Amino acid sequence: MNPVHVQQIECLLTLADELHFGRTAERLGCSQSRVSQLVAALERRMGVRLVDRTSRRVALTRFGGQFVDEVRPAYETLTSVIAGAHERARRGALRRLRVGFHGSVYEEVTEAFRRLRAEHGVGIALSEIPLGSPFSAVLAGELDAAMVELPASEPELTVGFRFPPQDRLLAVASWHPLARAEAVHVEALAGLDVLHPRGDAPDYWRAARVPRTTPAGAPIRSTMGISTVQEGLALVAAGEHVQLVCRPLADRAARGDVRCLPVEGWGEGHSSQLGLVWRADRAVPALRALAALLDEEFAGAPRSPAPPGVPAAPRASG
Amino acid sequence: MNPVHVQQIECLLTLADELHFGRTAERLGCSQSRVSQLVAALERRMGVRLVDRTSRRVALTRFGGQFVDEVRPAYETLTSVIAGAHERARRGALRRLRVGFHGSVYEEVTEAFRRLRAEHGVGIALSEIPLGSPFSAVLAGELDAAMVELPASEPELTVGFRFPPQDRLLAVASWHPLARAEAVHVEALAGLDVLHPRGDAPDYWRAARVPRTTPAGAPIRSTMGISTVQEGLALVAAGEHVQLVCRPLADRAARGDVRCLPVEGWGEGHSSQLGLVWRADRAVPALRALAALLDEEFAGAPRSPAPPGVPAAPRASG
DNA sequence: ACTGATCGATGAGCTAGGCTGATCGATGAT
C-alpha cells in the first residue's frame, strides 16, 4: 500500500482551514492542480472521500472532518518534535542534560533548571551520585555535568560554577555526650571516628572531605566508609561514628536520633562548597547556559569569588 | 527548507532498531544504498550527525538517540491514527457515533459503548436530548442515533433496538395527600395536572407520554410543559403538578421533596420503553453493531419481542 | 602480514512520479 505522504496530510489540513483550493495552493506554495491531486491521492489511499467539493463549495465530509480532527494534533506533534530537535541541533544543544548531584538540590538550582527548559529548550535528567565517586560518572561520559563537592582538580574537568560555601556541621547521635553542647571544637574530632565516603574519588578529594588531622595535628580516625547519606546517618545514630555534613543536608535529613552541631576552630576556608563540574572536552552550550543561570539565581548570595569556567585549584589537603 | 519525509523518519527508526544498514534495507524493502541516502538526507536536513557509523559498527549519536526517543512516539501516533482511520474507512465506520439519550443511560448501555470501542474501534459522542424533542436531532442529521422513548413511527426512522420496558411511576410532592399511599390508581390522574414534555415531538408521541384521558375516559389535565427532568421535578416538588417518570429515572433523580408511586390500573402495555432510533437512510454498520451489542447486554432481561431493525409500529395513541 | 569477508559510502544512470500550465466543465451571480 502506498505510504501516506506528509505533504498530503499538510495539504488536507490546510484545505480544512481554507476550504478553498486556490488559497490552499497559495499557502502551500504550489499550484491549485497540485492541491487537487494531493487530496485525491490521499482519498484514494484512505479509500474514502474526505472533501465534498463542487466548483462553488468545498466542505469536509463527515469522515473527513473526523479524520482531520484526529490527524491534526498527531501531525502537529510530529512536526513540532522535528522542529524542536532541528532548533536544538542548530544551537548544538541537547534534549536533556544529564546532571548528577550530591547531597541536596537547592531551590535556586531547580529554578535554574526550570529556566533552562523555558529559555533554552533543554531539559534535565537528574540522578544522584554515590557519595564517594563524585567524578567518575562525568569522566565516563555517563553524565554531562555533576553538582559535587569541591575541590575538583582533575585535569579533564572544568568547574563551571561554584555554589555558595556552606558551613560544615558534625552529625552525632542525640544521646552522645557531645550532643548536649551548642557546638563542638575541631580538636574534639581527634577522639572520634569520622565516617568517610566510600568510592573511587581521588585522594585529595577524600582528604578534603575528612581531614586526616585536626589543625593542631592530632590524627582523625576514620575506620568506616559509607555510600549514601542515609547509610551514614544510620551509623551516626548507632553512636559509634560521627559524620561531617553541610548545612542544607543537615536541615533536610533531620531525624530525631541525630543532632548536628557547628564545628568551631577550623582554619578559614574550611567550609563545604559544591561546584558544577563537567568534562572540558564536552562543554556544550547548554552547560554554559546552565552555569550562567545558576550565577543569576545565586546572585547576591555569599559565594566564592573564583570566576566560573576556569579549572578549580586543588584545595589544600592534609 | 526541505521537508522531512516520512520515509526518512521510518528509516531512522528502523535503523535505530537494527543498527545495521543491510537488515534495515531488507525490512524496509529497499536497497542498502537507499538507507544510507535516506539517513544522510535526514542528517543534512537536521544539520547534525544522527548515526555514528563505520564499516564495522553502527550506533546512534547522543543527539540521534534523543531524537529517536522523541520522534518514535510521535511518528507512531501519526501512523496509528492514519491506520485506524483507514481501517474505519475500509469498514465504512466512523470515528465516533453521535448518540443522544433521554432520561438515564443504563449500565448495560455504557458497557455496550465500551465494547463498541474495544471491538469495533468506534467511539461514542454522547449528548442529552431535550425531553420533548426526541427525534429532531436525528432527523436533522446532528445525531447518528438516539435512545429515546418509543413509539417512533416517523417514516424516516428505524428502531434498531428496544430496551426492556420499564414501569412508569407518578412523581408527586412528598407532602401531597397522594404521597401517603403505597400506590396510586390511574383514574386518580384525572384530578391532577400532569407535566408534559415541551418540544417539537409529533402528536402521537406526546399522547403516549401523557395520555389525554384515563382508561375510563376521564380527561387528564396537562397545563404545563417542561424541557428537562430537573425542571419537572422542581415543579412537582412545588406541588402544583405531578409527572410520569420511568423507574430508572425515579431511582436516579431521587430527592427528598418528591415521592414516586407505582401507578395501578393501566391497560396492559402501558409501560415506558426506550428504543435506539436512527435514520433509515443513514444506517452505518457501527449502528447495527451497537444494536447487536445492546441485544447481547440485555439478553435475558425482559424485553419487547419485536425484532430489531424493522420500523416501529406506532403505539396506539389516545 | 596477508587474505578474505563484511559493511557502509559513493557515483552513475534509469525512470517513476511530483509538479506546472493550460484547458474544460460546472455552478452561481447579475
Add this chain to the structure above:
DNA sequence: ATCATCGATCAGCCTAGCTCATCGATCAGT
C-alpha cells in the same frame, strides 16, 4: 443569457527516488 469563479483533468517536463556496481575501511583467521 452572460460572465466570473472554481475544481478536475491532461499533457508534458524534470526533479529526485531508487538501484546497481564499486570502493575503501575494518576485522577475523591463518
